[in-house]
Amino acid sequence: MRKPRRYSIKQIAAQAGVSQATVDRAVHHRGHVNPQTQQRIAQAMKELKEQELFSMPVQGRTVFIDVVMHAPARFCQAVRDAMNQQAVQWSAFRIKLRFHLFEDISVSDLRKQLIWIAQHGSHGVVLKVPNDPLMMETIKDLQQQGIPVVTLVTDLPESDRLLYCGMSNHHAGATAAYLMANWLPQAARSNVLVVLSNDRFQGEDERALAFARSLQQQRPEIRVSRTEGSFGMDERLYVQLCEDLKGHESWSGVYSVGGGNRAILQAFEDLELPAPVLIGHDLDRDNRLLLAQKRLQAVLYHDLTVDAQRSFQALLQWHRLIPETDLPQSKVEIITPYNLP
Structure with a gap:
């Protein structure tokens, strides 16, 4: 590992949350630094x-x-960009962000990561994890150690978290149902698939439930099914959908709650099924391209910079570094190929 000249051992140690001696050993190749710590540095x-x-x-x-x-x-990068953009807006503070981003990780390993953060010191945690009892216990442990936790885009409502930051997932699901009900052909029996990354993410489950209930009220003849477990990763989702879609030639629509829209469309194409009405979430690179190609009919978008600002504001207020003020929630916006920002 090579140390950039412009960063001191002290700066790197503070950012990594480890001792200066550990950083010194790592950057000068003196050994006795475990791989996880080396990666963190x-x-x-x-x-x-x-x-x-x-x-x-x-x-x-x-x-x-x-x-x-x-x-x-893809979503981690979108959040990372939003957080970095908002951190510099707080000119009275030096907000230093430390990212711990995982595509595939167990709940027990997430707990270990959060315990490690607590042991090395933090002013607060912004968290996107499954709604799991072990996570609720861990949030309580952090809170007792003076480390407030804000949940991002998916909530743990029964936990001791300080605040949920994100759009109303119920409103998002109902909005998707309204669009689907009006875009699918009338007087035709249709099947719609709801694709979640994992139903343990409370936000995704809330979207899916609101979608199914609202669509049932508007178009009771439409049958709604759901599939989950890919964690939004394209390769896993593609394999999963190829199995789920076999023998079903009448899928008219897909509500993609957990992402992976390229994989969804590829599975339909490879199985020679008609392209569905596809409604997704978030304006990541993949979705921008699919919208521009008109292969994705709409994206339900909320401004992640608003969520980032709200997260920082809540944590700074908890530490009494800024006055108490209202914290506005981000709004659901409908993005189509014709109003793509």
């Missing part, structure tokens, strides 16, 4: 570089915020 250098690209000179208090996410890489 490399990640810290990357984060310092990102912060340098986005930041302006400030002299305020340094605040370390850890962002822990179990999500596909």
Whole structure:
């Protein structure tokens, strides 16, 4: 590992959440540094570089915020960009972001990661994880150690989290149902598939339930099925859908709650099925391209920079670093090929 000249051992250690002695051993190849710590130090250098690209000179208090996410890489990158953009808006503080991003990780390993963060110090955690009892227990442990937790885009409503940041998932699901009900042919019996990455993500489950209930009210003749378990990863989802779609030639629509829209369309194409009415979430690179190609009919979008701002505001208020003010929730927006920003 090579240490960039512009970052001191002290800076890297603070960003990584490890001792200066550990960083010194790592960057000078003196050994006795485990692979996980070595990876964290490399990640810290990357984060310092990102912060340098986005930041302006400030002299305020340094605040370390850890962002822990179990999500596909495309969504993690979108959140990362939004967080970095918003961090520099707080000119009275030096907000230092530390990212811990995982596409595939167990709940027990997520707990270990959060315990590690607590042991190394943090002013707060922004969290996107499954709604699981072990996660609720871990959030309680962090709260008792003076580390507030904000949940992002998917909630753990029964936990001791400080705040949920994201759009109303119920409204999102109902909005998707309204679009689907009006876009599918009338007086025709149709099948619609709801694709989740995993139903343990409370936000996804809430979207799917609201979609099914609302569509049933508007178009009771439409049959709604759901599939989940791919965690939004394209390869897994493609294999899963190829199995799910076999023998069913009448899928008229797909509500993609958990992402992976390229894989969804590829599965339909390879099975020689008609392209469905496809409604997705988020404006990542894949969805922008699919919208531009008019292969994706609509995306339900919410501004992640609003969620990032709300997360920082809640954590800073908890530490009494800024006055208490209202925290606006991000709104559901409908993006089509014709209003793509």
